[in-house]
Amino acid sequence: MLLQKFISAMRSKNKIRLTFYSKKDQKELTRVCAPMDYGQSRVYKDGKDRYFLWDYDSDAGAHTLSILSEQVIDIQLLEECFEPSEFVTWTPDWIVSRDW
Template structure:
């Protein structure tokens, strides 16, 4: 799953993510842009996580940071995303990519 996710980051393909939502207490399915894979800069637990932009979020916060045990399935979609849709900050990504000045 991680390898497909990293490949989707590099190719800028959207993914259909099925994950266990702690908040909802059940699996959810979302279409997302894969952003990065690595530790969260905000969490105390520095375990690697899947970081995604959730296009279908019902809240103002569209970033999902999920531990691997929360992720049920990652399906790479043929639809591409544009990093300009959501990258509004300077960051150092963990996964190498060529996203132009968003890299």
């Protein structure tokens, strides 16, 4: 169900409100994000699927999040849309198909 919401939001370019367990902060966090992709990371070679997101609420450092499925607590679809060109500055090789 959460993955379906995520992929639907990604394809429709809707922002989401993501609640997840942050390993770094060792607590639950909620962030407004743009869903970017889902699947196995090319960086982490552990074979685990991850949610890849652009974090609009990040106050410092990188705005990208890579979250394991077991860390995701809730995903709420927001009415506000995002424009991928706001943050996609590279030639993407997406895992999940979409028209952007």
